[in-house]
């Protein structure tokens with residue numbers, strides 16, 4: 471039986487779904503440098519496609535993605551100091567989407583985490599699929615501007 475993610479539209483067979491695929495990716499990225507170099511893109515794409523970011527965070531991550539995809543900045547050079555409280559105070563906005571924020575329009579993503587998942591066994595093809603995922607996400611994301 472297959473299951474479709476209501477947020478990103480990924481189609482899964484069996485016990486795998488978006489969250490545990492993401493957890494597997496993070497485990498790979500933390501333990502192997504060959505995977506870890508795309509870490510920023512993996513997190514950003516997953517968070518965007520699952521509507522986890524607040525509006526200000528979306529705008530900020532869109533800029534980060536653009537720097538990587540269009541301006542050739544290395545993903546490892548993007549400083550994603552998103553989680554610390556100190557930075558949150560400095561920014562004045564929260565990373566996580568807040569209950570009062572309107573629901574984002576549904577997007578038919580052309581590439582989802584399920585597409586990348588098929589390539590997780592080989593770091594080279596994994597990284598290039600994460601890059602495709604990032605390009606598609608940047609192209610298709612909607613933040614109301």
Ligand SMILES: [Zn+2]
Nearest residue numbers: 475478480488
């Ligand atoms: Zn999903």
